[in-house]
């Protein structure tokens with residue numbers, strides 16, 4: 001099918017996205033519904049940037065009706081991608097937009113997230129931009145593409161949680177794409193066990209949810225003897241329960257999902273760890289100008305040369321400048337996981353070649369941070385700044 005490149009429900013309102021979502025469940029296959037309003041917004045943005053392209057794009061997209069049947073197919077996206085390549089090569093001013101609900105063109109900020117309406121990611125998007133228009137996408141990859149292709153202004157993705165640690169799949173995506181981190185949000189995640197109206201906890205034999213949510217409630221679910229089944233996201237699980245109408249199947253999801261999909265709360269705060277916190281990142285096409293009135297952090301990723309004490313030296317560049325490191329993580333490189341240390345001998349040792357992710361508490365506008373990274377480059381074989389952004393504080 002021709003819709004592989006940008007499969008997302010870009011619902012301009014809840015009914016659109018719910019319509020798309022119910023098709024998804026009922027037909028047991030993905031149906032990609034684009035709201036024409038969303039497509040038209042994207043069109044406008046593109047047309048503003050290049051009048052020469054105007055005729056071509058108008059014929060590409062047509063004038064558009066308000067039907068949810070309007071879809072973008074692969075060839076259109078490919079053309080759009082080519083066009084945006086040109087746009088990316090133009091110098092772009094830094095954006096000072098920071099938790100600002102109004103975008104530079106006077107419209108509401110549009111924030112893409114993975115899943116259906118009612119996910120934790122949507123709640124995180126609204127926490128970062130309270131007046132924003134949230135845009136559901138069927139995969140994390142679609143969130144990145146939606147930002148890259150100017151269909152939305154920002155994207156939100158969960159990056160780590162206090163129970164499971166880093167979400168490495170999402171770290172990999174940060175590296176594969178060239179978006180900038182412009183913010184972070186930390187949510188205390190309270191999981192609700194939801195069921196069809198009137199269902200009691202004892203009746204449940206199966207529970208559906210996102211793998212992270214299932215992991216965070218493992219002890220509770222094992223005690224209840226409930227079989228865990230993974231779904232794409234928590235709200236998707238709630239919707240399946242509502243549509244399938246099987247009394248023995250519940251979902252772990254948000255309070256918002258219970259309301260949206262008409263489910264009862266069978267049990268609340270069912271996570272094993274009461275301090276269950278998930279950290280989300282906000283992504284944008286452009287970096288922000290760091291503000292001096294707020295503490296910021298910077299996220300970087302790098303690889304190191306081989307040798308004794310190289311990691312020690314790498315960390316010392318921050319210590320020498322009194323820069324606090326708030327996170328460090330390592331991950332084998334996916335495309336080059338093994339490093340052959342010495343190929344002169346048979347049976348010479350092979351190590352995993354690691355990517356190091358560090359968050360440190362300074363902005364790239366801070367000379368200490370600039371010096372630290374210049375110093376780090378002496379030991380690094382690769383270094384990328386993922387973004388400087390305000391440290392999240394509950395307001």
Ligand SMILES: O=C(O)C(=O)Cc1ccccc1
Pocket residue numbers: 115118119120121122158189210212213232233234235278
């Ligand atoms: O599926 C969701 O609702 C998400 O946003 C991902 C997630 C799942 C569990 C905890 C935090 C985020």
